[in-house]
Amino acid sequence: MNAGERSDAGSSPTGANTSGPRLTRRGFLRKGAAVAAGASAAAAALSPLKDLAPEDVPSLAQFLQKHYKEMTPPEKEAVLNRITREVKDRYGVAATVTDPLPLTGVEFVYALNISRCIGCRKCVHACVAENNQSRAPEMQYIRVLQMEKGSIDLERSAHHYDPPLVPDEASYYLPVQCHQCAKPPCVKVCPVEATWQEPDGITVIDYDWCIGCRYCEAACPYWARRFNFTAPQVPADKLNPDLGYLSNRPRPKGVMEKCTYCLHRTRRGRMPACVEVCPTGSRKFGNVLDPDSEVAYILRHKRVFILKQDVGTLPRFFYYFDERGSRYHEPIAPVLPEEGA
Amino acid sequence: MRRYFAFLWDCARLSFVGDWRYHAWMTVLTALALTGLYAWCQQLVHGLVTTGMTDQVSWGLYIANFTYLVGLAAAAAMLVIPVYIYRNLHLHDVVIFGELLAVAVIIMCLLFVTVDLGRPDRALHLFRRFNFPISMLTWDVIALNGYLLLNLHICGYLLYCAYRGRTPTKVFYVPFVFVAIVWAVSIHTVTAFLYVGLGGRPFWNSAIIAPRFLASAFAAGPAFIILTLQVVRHYTSHRVSDDALLTLRRIVQVAMLINMFLLGCEVFTEFYTDSAHVASARYLYFGLAGRTALVPWIWTAVAFNLLATLLLVVPSSRGLRVLNSACVLAIVGIWIEKGMGLIVPAFVPTPLGEIVEYYPTGREVLVCLGIWAFGLLLYTIFVRISVPVLAGELTYQRSCGGLPVPSERETRPQPTGGDVS
Numbered sequence: 001m002n003a004g005e006r007s008d009a010g011s012s013p014t015g016a017n018t019s020g021p022r023l024t025r026r027g028f029l030r031k032g033a034a035v036a037a038g039a040s041a042a043a044a045a046l047s048p049l050k051d052l053a054p055e056d057v058p059s060l061a062q063f064l065q066k067h068y069k070e071m072t073p074p075e076k077e078a079v080l081n082r083i084t085r086e087v088k089d090r091y092g093v094a095a096t097v098t099d100p101l102p103l104t105g106v107e108f109v110y111a112l113n114i115s116r117c118i119g120c121r122k123c124v125h126a127c128v129a130e131n132n133q134s135r136a137p138e139m140q141y142i143r144v145l146q147m148e149k150g151s152i153d154l155e156r157s158a159h160h161y162d163p164p165l166v167p168d169e170a171s172y173y174l175p176v177q178c179h180q181c182a183k184p185p186c187v188k189v190c191p192v193e194a195t196w197q198e199p200d201g202i203t204v205i206d207y208d209w210c211i212g213c214r215y216c217e218a219a220c221p222y223w224a225r226r227f228n229f230t231a232p233q234v235p236a237d238k239l240n241p242d243l244g245y246l247s248n249r250p251r252p253k254g255v256m257e258k259c260t261y262c263l264h265r266t267r268r269g270r271m272p273a274c275v276e277v278c279p280t281g282s283r284k285f286g287n288v289l290d291p292d293s294e295v296a297y298i299l300r301h302k303r304v305f306i307l308k309q310d311v312g313t314l315p316r317f318f319y320y321f322d323e324r325g326s327r328y329h330e331p332i333a334p335v336l337p338e339e340g341a
Numbered sequence: 342m343r344r345y346f347a348f349l350w351d352c353a354r355l356s357f358v359g360d361w362r363y364h365a366w367m368t369v370l371t372a373l374a375l376t377g378l379y380a381w382c383q384q385l386v387h388g389l390v391t392t393g394m395t396d397q398v399s400w401g402l403y404i405a406n407f408t409y410l411v412g413l414a415a416a417a418a419m420l421v422i423p424v425y426i427y428r429n430l431h432l433h434d435v436v437i438f439g440e441l442l443a444v445a446v447i448i449m450c451l452l453f454v455t456v457d458l459g460r461p462d463r464a465l466h467l468f469r470r471f472n473f474p475i476s477m478l479t480w481d482v483i484a485l486n487g488y489l490l491l492n493l494h495i496c497g498y499l500l501y502c503a504y505r506g507r508t509p510t511k512v513f514y515v516p517f518v519f520v521a522i523v524w525a526v527s528i529h530t531v532t533a534f535l536y537v538g539l540g541g542r543p544f545w546n547s548a549i550i551a552p553r554f555l556a557s558a559f560a561a562g563p564a565f566i567i568l569t570l571q572v573v574r575h576y577t578s579h580r581v582s583d584d585a586l587l588t589l590r591r592i593v594q595v596a597m598l599i600n601m602f603l604l605g606c607e608v609f610t611e612f613y614t615d616s617a618h619v620a621s622a623r624y625l626y627f628g629l630a631g632r633t634a635l636v637p638w639i640w641t642a643v644a645f646n647l648l649a650t651l652l653l654v655v656p657s658s659r660g661l662r663v664l665n666s667a668c669v670l671a672i673v674g675i676w677i678e679k680g681m682g683l684i685v686p687a688f689v690p691t692p693l694g695e696i697v698e699y700y701p702t703g704r705e706v707l708v709c710l711g712i713w714a715f716g717l718l719l720y721t722i723f724v725r726i727s728v729p730v731l732a733g734e735l736t737y738q739r740s741c742g743g744l745p746v747p748s749e750r751e752t753r754p755q756p757t758g759g760d761v762s
Contacts, residue, residue: 038371045375048382056386058462067470143693154694155620176693185540191478192463193470211466212389212459215478217399221541223692226396227459230388253388254459308692311540 053231055090055252067193068206068246076245079208083249087239090250095241097249100267102200108261108316109201109288110272111298112175115322116282119144119166119173121335123274123283127177130262130273131248132240134232138338141226141259142177142274159337166334176307177274178203178224178259179315186216186225195256201316202261204246210255217256221311228253261285279332288316344737348504351740355729356722363725370718377711380704381456389459392705397697398688400457402705405680406712407453409561410446411485411532412554412679416562417443417492418525419592425518431584437499437731438573439566440492441723443525447489449716456708477535484524484531491521496727503730505737529554536687544621544687547610553603554679560596561675563589564668569720571661577728583661590664594653597671601650604678624696625686632689634698639682645674 065071065079080097087095124142133139145157149172157174167173184203187195194209195216217225231253243249244264251257262272266285270276275283286293295318298304302320359367384391394401420439423429455461473479495514502509533551540546567589574581611622623629628636652658652667690696701709729735 041372041375042378045378046382048379048386051386053386063462067466145693153617154692155617155690157694159693159695189476189478189539191472191476191482192466193472194466209463209466209470210460211463213454213457213478214399214459215476215535217396218688219539219541221692223396223695227399228388229392229394229396230390252460308541313540 055086056231062208065208067209069193069196080245083243083245087241087243087250091234091236091239093236093239093241095239095243097243097245098264099245100264102198102202103267104199105289106287107201107289108180108266108285109295109299110180110261110317111284111295111302111304112317112319113280113282113284113322114172114174114319116280117144117173117175118280118282118332119146119161119168119171119334120279120332121337122277122279123175124337125335126273126277127259129238130240130265131260132232132234132243132250133226133257134228134234135238136233137230139226139228139232139257141224141257142175143223145174145176146171147174162334162336164333165331167331174307174319176222176224177317178261179222179307179313179317180259180261182314182316183312185219185221185311185313189215189219191215198246198263200263200267202263203258204260204263205256205258206246207249207251207255207257212254212256214256221308221313222315225256225258227256344505345501347737347741348501351504351735352726352730355726355735359725367718367721370714370721373714374711374718377708377714380707380711383704384456384708385461391702393699393701395697395699397691397695398685398699400684400688401699402681402701402709403453403457405684406709407450407457408532408683409676409680410450410453410716411528412558412675413562413565414443414446414450414488414528415525415555415558416446416566418522419559419563420566420589421518421522423588423592425515425522429588431582431588434579435566435570435573435581435585437496437727438569438724439562440496440521441727442562442566442569442720443492444489444496445716445720445723447485447492448719449712450485451489452712452715453709456712477531477538480531481528481535484528488521488524488528491517491524495521496723500727500730503733504735506733526555529558536683541692542687543618545683547607549603549607549610550683553600553607556596556600556603557675557679558596560593560600561672561679563592563596564671567593567668568665568672571665573724573728577724578732579728586661586664587659590653590658593668593671594658597646597650597653600675601646604646620690621686624689625682629690630696632696632698634700635681635685638677642674642677642682645670646678649674 061078061082066075071079076099080099083097084095087093087097121144124140124144127133127141128135128138131141133141143159145154145159146161146168147154147157149170154174158171161168161171180197180201180203182197182201184195184197187197187203191213192209192211194211195203195205197203212227214227217227228251232251234250239250240248242264244260247260247262247264262270262274266272272283272285275285284294284298286295288295288299290296298320299318303323304318304320306315306318380391392401392403417436417439420432420436424432424436455464458464467479467482471479473483495517498514499509530551533554536542536545537547537550567586570581570586570589573579608622608626611619620629624632625635625639627633649667649670652663652670655663658664658667685699689698
């Protein structure tokens with residue numbers, strides 16, 4: 001701060017000078033006024049902080065919490081209990097917070113039949129409901145692109161289509177979500193290892209470790225990552241109480257999130273929410289290491305391709321199309337992009 | 342140790358001393374810096390929603406300024422190389438101003454990265470899990486902080502020696518000077534690699550970005566120093582020869598020519614090929630699907646850079662008026678080109694082909710202004726302190742060495758230069 005004229009004050013901190021500090025009454029008042037003005041200006045500058053929500057101020061336990069991979073089982077237990085308490089306090093919901101571990105001998109892959117997809121966006125909203133994304137503004141992990149027939153150029157796709165009925169005869173649909181790459185550029189760039197690839201192929205984020213630099217968001221070639229630009233808003237009656245530490249537990253503001261193939265479901269033998277809701281059966285999911293699984297069959301027998309093969313990230317998300325015929329479904333009304341789940 | 346604290350205390354004291362113009366300047370900067378702090382506190386409360394950034398354009402003005410300022414920090418190296426390698430003595434007396442600029446600018450860089458974080462309260466996680474050497478961001482953390490420490494050491498050592506009235510021991514600073522030269526190149530290269538290494542962003546994924554970074558940095562940095570030195574010369578007793586300025590002019594001249602050449606290479610590659618990869622460049626220069634937010638900006642930059650280059654190559658830029666105009670044009674032109682012009686187009690269109698434009702918000706601009714003001718404040722203080730210390734007007738002997746306390750007139754700088762701005 002600009003503490004005014006100081007030359008009246010003593011020039012020696014040690015008092016070794018002979019004359020000693022000379023402090024006149026006028027100088028003292030001027031200095032005092034300058035210090036007071038400075039202090040009040042600084043206080044005014046900091047004043048917005050009084051509106052900080054209590055959950056935005058990390059507690060000591062949160063501040064000292066270890067990285068997910070360094071936590072011992074009792075420490076993890078304590079963290080899960082803390083999250084359960086927080087959900088209870090904030091939403092009044094008795095949730096179960098668990099941390100299902102990857103299963104041995106399992107590598108999840110996804111296969112999406114673009115001959116069948118009708119672009120209804122039911123998957124988008126089932127995902128939002130399952131994974132407790134913010135509703136206002138609504139965050140969506142899946143983006144359905146309406147593609148021009150005869151073109152694979154994403155820049156000519158429509159993101160915000162809303163005709164009365166889908167499918168549009170002149171288009172096909174290309175839903176995109178996290179591709180759970182085997183060589184994930186998002187993991188590579190994270191400076192604090194807040195995101196990593198699990199042994200079952202799912203790339204996860206420790207929401208308690210992410211510093212919010214958004215480097216991963218810039219690195220992702222599939223635009224699959226989302227940032228909490230503000231505190232996520234989920235109505236208490238919409239909160240899905242089946243929570244996973246690495247997937248759908250409520251997120252704080254200022255951190256990244258993304259599709260986790262619903263790992264709190266899929267690691268317990270259930271299907272992801274988007275697969276379950278799809279009215280056309282376009283979405284297939286399973287363990288590619290199991291030769292009898294549907295996805296293994298599709299990869300062996302269908303005409304399969306991956307999006308943006310040129311970026312070389314080896315996705316675990318495959319698109320395929322049927323050899324003959326295309327649409328199996330009567331036209332139905334799509335859910336508009338703006339509508340809540 | 343006691344003497345070192347006396348040094349710090351004297352420096353702190355001196356930074357409050359000056360005439361009314363100095364105080365007015367410092368008050369304005371402080372007010373701006375506090376306004377920026379206010380806007381940042383609002384951002385902490387509400388989140389980055391107070392900025393214009395979105396999931397589509399996830400980096401904006403903060404990272405743009407950061408990128409530009411990394412370039413500005415090169416100024417130090419461009420003063421040091423002629424002096425220590427080519428023994429150009431014109432610049433010898435002004436080298437320290439370049440190094441002090443590097444210190445202030447790197448602190449600004451670190452602030453710009455901090456305000457861009459969603460969770461600055463977790464910045465310490467860098468010390469607990471550091472994804473080195475895989476993440477280029479960790480390289481940048483090391484490069485920037487290392488450069489800050491190197492320059493702090495060099496400046497601090499030279500100033501402290503002057504304060505104690507000793508001759509600096511070469512072995513304590515010359516090796517660091519040479520390390521700092523290499524390090525200055527590394528901070529640009531590493532910062533360029535932050536962007537270049539992303540395969541999903543074709544606009545950045547080009548080998549020419551790092552050389553262009555260096556060329557524009559070596560133009561903008563010394564151009565800034567040319568202006569700064571004239572301010573120092575005008576307001577303080579410190580002597581800066583015209584020869585020093587003209588040596589810097591030649592550096593800016595060559596760097597600017599190389600910069601324009603590399604720009605031409607890039608523009609040719611993008612537009613002659615005219616592949617799908619050109620979308621971002623087309624958005625930047627001509628607009629895409631009717632969205633043209635950056636078009637007026639980038640053409641302003643192109644015009645400024647061309648004009649600056651032209652002015653720098655004509656002989657009349659040996660005159661200070663023409664030289665100063667060229668420097669201002671180059672600084673602003675490169676700020677646009679290396680800032681918003683480099684960062685934002687990479688996000689438009691998104692990897693899925695969506696076109697969402699980015700407009701910074703008022704609060705975001707205030708935070709940026711605040712950091713710029715804080716940086717200028719720091720630099721003003723550095724210059725304010727270093728001029729009398731280097732001139733031997735403020736020494737330990739005089740301050741607390743048992744000698745009679747000098748009168749006020751003596752501890753303050755000469756009448757010609759009571760202030761720095």
